[in-house]
Amino acid sequence: xxxxxxxxxxxxxxxxxxxxxxxxxxxxxxxxxxxxxxxxxxxxxxxxxxxxxxxxxxxxxxxxxxxxxxxxxxxxxxxxxxxxxxxxxxxxxxxxxxxxxxxxxxxxxxxxxxxxxxxxxxxxxxxxxxxxxxxxxxxxxxxxxxxxxxxxxxxxxxxxxxxxxxxxxxxxxxxxxxxxxxxxxxxxxxxxxxxxxxxxxxxxxxxxxxxxxxxxxxxxxxxxxxxxxxxxxxxxxxxxxxxxxxxxxxxxxxxxxxxxxxxxxxxxxxxxxxxxxxxxxxxxxxxxxxxxxxxxxxxxxxxxxxxxxxxxxxxxxxxxxxxxxxxxxxxxxxxxxxxxxxxxxxxxxxxxxxxxxxxxxxxxxxxxxxxxxxxxxxxxx
Amino acid sequence: xxxxxxxxxxxxxxxxxxxxxxxxxxxxxxxxxxxxxxxxxxxxxxxxxxxxxxxxxxxxxxxxxxxxxxxxxxxxxxxxxxxxxxxxxxxxxxxxxxxxxxxxxxxxxxxxxxxxxxxxxxxxxxxxxxxxxxxxxxxxxxxxxxxxxxxxxxxxxxxxxxxxxxxxxxxxxxxxxxxxxxxxxxxxxxxxxxxxxxxxxxxxxxxxxxxxxxxxxxxxxxxxxxxxxxxxxxxxxxxxxxxxxxxxxxxxxxxxxxxxxxxxxxxxxxxxxxxxxxxxxxxxxxxxxxxxxxxxxxxxxxxxxxxxxxxxxxxxxxxxxxxxxxxxxxxxxxxxxxxxxxxxxxxxxxxxxxxxxxxxxxxxxxxxxxxxxxxxxxxxx
Numbered sequence: 001x002x003x004x005x006x007x008x009x010x011x012x013x014x015x016x017x018x019x020x021x022x023x024x025x026x027x028x029x030x031x032x033x034x035x036x037x038x039x040x041x042x043x044x045x046x047x048x049x050x051x052x053x054x055x056x057x058x059x060x061x062x063x064x065x066x067x068x069x070x071x072x073x074x075x076x077x078x079x080x081x082x083x084x085x086x087x088x089x090x091x092x093x094x095x096x097x098x099x100x101x102x103x104x105x106x107x108x109x110x111x112x113x114x115x116x117x118x119x120x121x122x123x124x125x126x127x128x129x130x131x132x133x134x135x136x137x138x139x140x141x142x143x144x145x146x147x148x149x150x151x152x153x154x155x156x157x158x159x160x161x162x163x164x165x166x167x168x169x170x171x172x173x174x175x176x177x178x179x180x181x182x183x184x185x186x187x188x189x190x191x192x193x194x195x196x197x198x199x200x201x202x203x204x205x206x207x208x209x210x211x212x213x214x215x216x217x218x219x220x221x222x223x224x225x226x227x228x229x230x231x232x233x234x235x236x237x238x239x240x241x242x243x244x245x246x247x248x249x250x251x252x253x254x255x256x257x258x259x260x261x262x263x264x265x266x267x268x269x270x271x272x273x274x275x276x277x278x279x280x281x282x283x284x285x286x287x288x289x290x291x292x293x294x295x296x297x298x299x300x301x302x303x304x305x306x307x308x309x310x311x312x313x314x315x316x317x318x319x320x321x322x323x324x325x326x327x328x329x330x331x332x333x334x335x336x337x338x339x340x341x342x343x344x345x346x347x348x349x350x351x352x353x354x355x356x357x358x359x360x361x362x363x364x365x366x367x368x369x370x371x372x373x374x375x376x377x378x379x380x381x
Numbered sequence: 382x383x384x385x386x387x388x389x390x391x392x393x394x395x396x397x398x399x400x401x402x403x404x405x406x407x408x409x410x411x412x413x414x415x416x417x418x419x420x421x422x423x424x425x426x427x428x429x430x431x432x433x434x435x436x437x438x439x440x441x442x443x444x445x446x447x448x449x450x451x452x453x454x455x456x457x458x459x460x461x462x463x464x465x466x467x468x469x470x471x472x473x474x475x476x477x478x479x480x481x482x483x484x485x486x487x488x489x490x491x492x493x494x495x496x497x498x499x500x501x502x503x504x505x506x507x508x509x510x511x512x513x514x515x516x517x518x519x520x521x522x523x524x525x526x527x528x529x530x531x532x533x534x535x536x537x538x539x540x541x542x543x544x545x546x547x548x549x550x551x552x553x554x555x556x557x558x559x560x561x562x563x564x565x566x567x568x569x570x571x572x573x574x575x576x577x578x579x580x581x582x583x584x585x586x587x588x589x590x591x592x593x594x595x596x597x598x599x600x601x602x603x604x605x606x607x608x609x610x611x612x613x614x615x616x617x618x619x620x621x622x623x624x625x626x627x628x629x630x631x632x633x634x635x636x637x638x639x640x641x642x643x644x645x646x647x648x649x650x651x652x653x654x655x656x657x658x659x660x661x662x663x664x665x666x667x668x669x670x671x672x673x674x675x676x677x678x679x680x681x682x683x684x685x686x687x688x689x690x691x692x693x694x695x696x697x698x699x700x701x702x703x704x705x706x707x708x709x710x711x712x713x714x715x716x717x718x719x720x721x722x723x724x725x726x727x728x729x730x731x732x733x734x735x736x737x738x739x740x741x742x743x744x745x746x747x748x749x750x751x752x753x754x755x756x757x758x759x760x761x762x
Contacts, residue, residue: 008522009431014530021529022558022594050390054528061591141389147435148402149395177403203584210442213403 011054016040021061028073029092029284030060038087047084049141051077056085059205072096072285075205077145079138079272079280093277093284097342106278106288109345110258112251118354121244121295125361127333130240131253131293131350134233134281136272137264142282143207143232151214151230158229161263162218169256171220173229176212192217194231207232207282224249225256233281233290235260244295246357250350278342288342293350295357296322300332301367302360307377311363314380315356316340336360352381392435397421402442409454410473410665411441419468428465430522432458437466440585453477453666456586458526460519460653460661474658474665478723487659487669490726491639493632499735502625502676506742508714511621512634512674512731515614515662517653518645523663524588524613529595532611536595539610542644543599550637552601554610557593573598575612588613588663605630606637614662614671616641625676627738631731659723669723674731676738677703681713682748683741688758692744695761696737697721717741733762 011019020039023031034057042053060073074092076082082089090102121129136142137157140150159173174183187193196211197203218227228236237260239253261271272280278288302308303319312319320335321328329335336357338349356378363373392400401420404412415438423434441454455473457463463470471483502510517523518538521531540554555564568574577592578584600607609617618641620634642652653661659669683689684700693700701716702709710716717738719730744754 008526008528008531009429010522011528011530014528014534018530018533019528021591048390058590062589141391145389147389147392147395147400149392149399150389152399153395208443209439210402 012044016043019043021057023061025064026060026073027065028060028063028071029095030057030073030088031065032095033091034088042085042087045084047078047080049078049080049145051081051084051141051145053085053088055145055206056081056088059201062204063201071201072283074284075144075207075282076142076280076284078141079136081142082277082280089284093287093342096285097288098340100343102276104343105275106342107345107348108273108278108289109347110254111347112247112254114347115247115250115350115354117358118247118250118350119245121246121354121357122361123243125298125364126244126357127296127298128240128242129244129246129249129295130238131246131249131291132236132238133253133257133290133292133346134279134286135235135237135257135260135290136280136282137234138270138272140234142234143230144205144282148210148213151210154234155214155216155229157264157267157269158227158235159216159218160267161260162227164263165220165256165259168222168252169220169225169259171218171225173216173218175216177215187217190219190223192219192223192226194228197232202232205282225252227260232283233286244357246293246295246350246354250293254346286341288340289344289346289349290341291346291349292337292341293353294320294335294337295353296333297336297357297360298331298333299336299360299364302364302373303329303332303334305363305367305373311360311378312336312339312356314378315359316352316381317356393425397424400424402438404442406445407441407454408446409441409444409452410476411438411454411469412446413476414472415469423466423468426465428459428461430459430461430526432462432465432522432526434466434469436526436587437462437469439587440582443585444582451477452582453664455665456525456588456663457523457661457665459522460517462523463658463661470665474668474723477666478669479721481724483657485724486656487723488726488729489654489659489670490728491635492728493628493635495728496628496631496731496735498739499628499631499731500626502627502735502738503742504624506679506745507625507738508677508679509621509623510625510627510630510676511619512627512630512672513617513619514634514638514671514673514727515660515667516616516618516638516642516671517661517663518615518650519653520650521615523615524611525586525663529591532591532595535615536597536610538645538648538650539608539616540597540599541648542641543608545644546601546637546640549603549633550601550606550640552599552606554597554599556595556597558596568598571600571604573600573604573607575609578613583613586663606633608641613664614667625738627674627676627731627735631674635727667722669721670725670727670730671722672727672730673718673722674734675701675716675718676734677714678717678738678742679712679714680717680741680745683745683754684710684713684715686744686748686754688754692741692758693717693737695759696740697733697762698737 020036046052056074065071197208215230224241226238239249279290281290316339318339366373401417427433437455446452578589596611605622607619620630660671662671697720699720747754
């Protein structure tokens with residue numbers, strides 16, 4: 001977490017060697033990239049809101065990582081972090097996002113009409129479909145660094161904007177602070193409720209400060225469009241429903257997001273976005289589209305096939321258990337989603353999910369029938 | 382934890398109302414004392430090292446407390462915190478330390494010869510004796526706020542000082558970072574090893590940053606004198622042994638402490654101390670002597686007596702389970718120690734323990750014989 005130490009006036013009395021963190025046991029993107037020289041160059045800088053390099057890296061220093069899982073190990077405290085600390089963040093972004101260069105441009109496409117198909121994934125296999133992303137509101141610091149006043153302002157603005165949605169998107173806001181027991185139980189039953197983060201990765205970056213002040217959940221009456229306010233990002237936007245109609249999910253996603261963005265603009269606030277990084281979010285892993293689109297799909301046979309990992313890789317997809325990141329699959333049901341975030345548009349990423357899952361289900365049916373899938377093996381996308 | 386937000390340059394753009402924390406669900410000393418007016422007055426101040434009021438209170442905002450346990454809810458980041466934020470900390474100190482006033486003077490007495498008796502507590506009842514305190518090294522920020530460079534400097538100075546001790550104090554330092562498995566096993570078996578804090582109260586104050594960098598354990602060869610470096614305070618000093626010879630434990634404690642202090646003074650880094658607050662430590666609950674002197678004692682009968690609590694109260698003692706604070710007693714064995722920290726000297730406090738435990742053991746023996754203890758109930762000390 002960006003601690004007072006990161007704003008400790010005495011630290012500049014110590015030389016870079018004395019202040020440079022010990023990263024010898026560490027395995028995260030930040031530790032791979034941050035050299036003593038780089039730290040020496042960056043240690044006396046700060047963004048306009050006062051975020052320092054020690055703020056950026058504290059979570060990575062405190063969480064050495066896992067030998068098999070490569071965590072990012074750094075966060076942004078505001079939009080300018082990505083500029084002021086580009087010497088550190090550009091190589092991390094490149095490493096994390098498949099070689100994305102500082103000169104590359106990112107394309108945004110939230111036009112659901114550009115998605116081909118996606119309305120006919122077999123519901124005997126595809127149990128549910130979901131698309132999520134995050135958005136940051138320009139002019140405010142991000143969750144690791146925002147003050148209580150800023151966080152409350154973000155909540156106020158968000159609730160106003162969401163309150164103006166109508167039709168299929170009409171809904172209600174539930175502040176974590178004032179939730180009744182019934183509301184809480186209902187939100188748990190709907191699998192909507194988020195709670196104070198417990199992951200040391202998140203806690204160490206400071207985003208759980210002042211919990212639950214300024215945090216809440218908004219969802220539409222139909223329970224197909226959900227917004228988390230002030231959790232890991234200013235906004236997390238989720239469109240979801242049972243079955244395999246990803247086209248409908250994505251259409252609602254795009255429509256909802258675009259409407260929310262308009263409403264914010266009407267009040268003089270935009271989302272953080274630039275043509276290099278796309279949408280700017282707290283964690284460098286979520287830059288670009290910030291989009292994870294996926295399905296819960298039954299693949300008991302395919303998941304045991306020796307080429308399962310390879311197939312996913314070629315399709316630019318990843319698997320998770322049905323509890324989300326870092327959980328195990330239950331009953332042969334997997335969460336399959338896009339692996340990329342940056343360098344591809346929203347439409348492109350959801351297209352990969354739609355096309356890829358369609359193929360995976362075909363393969364599953366083949367294997368059920370005792371047939372080979374060799375002729376179905378895809379090329380690397 | 383003192384987070385970057387506490388050093389967020391934008392927060393002063395928001396009104397006091399917008400920034401003042403919501404303390405409605407809170408039950409800690411900070412929440413009882415901090416008014417909006419006080420916050421308004423303090424919010425733009427900082428100590429010379431850059432510690433702000435938001436840094437002081439973050440742990441108390443993030444940890445509303447317990448309905449039955451009154452936590453402090455604030456920490457100091459340096460020596461000057463107690464001066465710059467006296468409007469907040471003086472009333473917290475007064476409330477926590479039995480009405481200790483802003484004008485009161487604290488007496489330090491580490492002359493073990495002033496302790497009367499204490500060498501003859503019955504070892505059939507008193508299983509072990511222990512005295513601990515903390516010390517902060519002048520010129521460095523405290524664990525919630527110190528930089529890596531500062532923390533390493535504190536470690537280096539401490540190790541130098543400790544390694545120059547001889548006679549019964551001759552010993553060795555074990556840094557957490559480079560401990561071998563064998564050393565770790567031994568330290569666990571000796572009940573000496575400390576690990577990264579898990580309490581959200583401590584984590585919320587930022588003292589676990591960069592763990593385990595510059596943390597370690599030093600102990601003498603006899604395993605009767607132990608120093609923790611850079612855990613909750615710069616130094617935690619512990620003297621302990623089996624049996625009831627508290628006099629010997631206290632003598633070793635005083636002699637060891639004074640030797641260490643001399644060495645630090647030679648390096649122009651004495652301990653933080655002033656005549657109002659005594660020894661300055663991270664948590665306001667440990668000001669004054671920072672001393673907890675106690676025994677593990679068998680009080681199977683007395684502990685079930687209706688007047689047990691009242692007796693402890695009058696003797697200015699407190700009970701804990703044998704696992705330390707917030708644990709339950711096992712087999713009728715209790716940890717009995719002084720309740721006070723400030724306003725009485727080290728000798729005074731250990732005298733309370735020695736006299737009080739002697740009395741309680743006599744009461745226990747009476748109850749064992751089926752006799753009454755009514756005539757032995759003490760007056761309020």
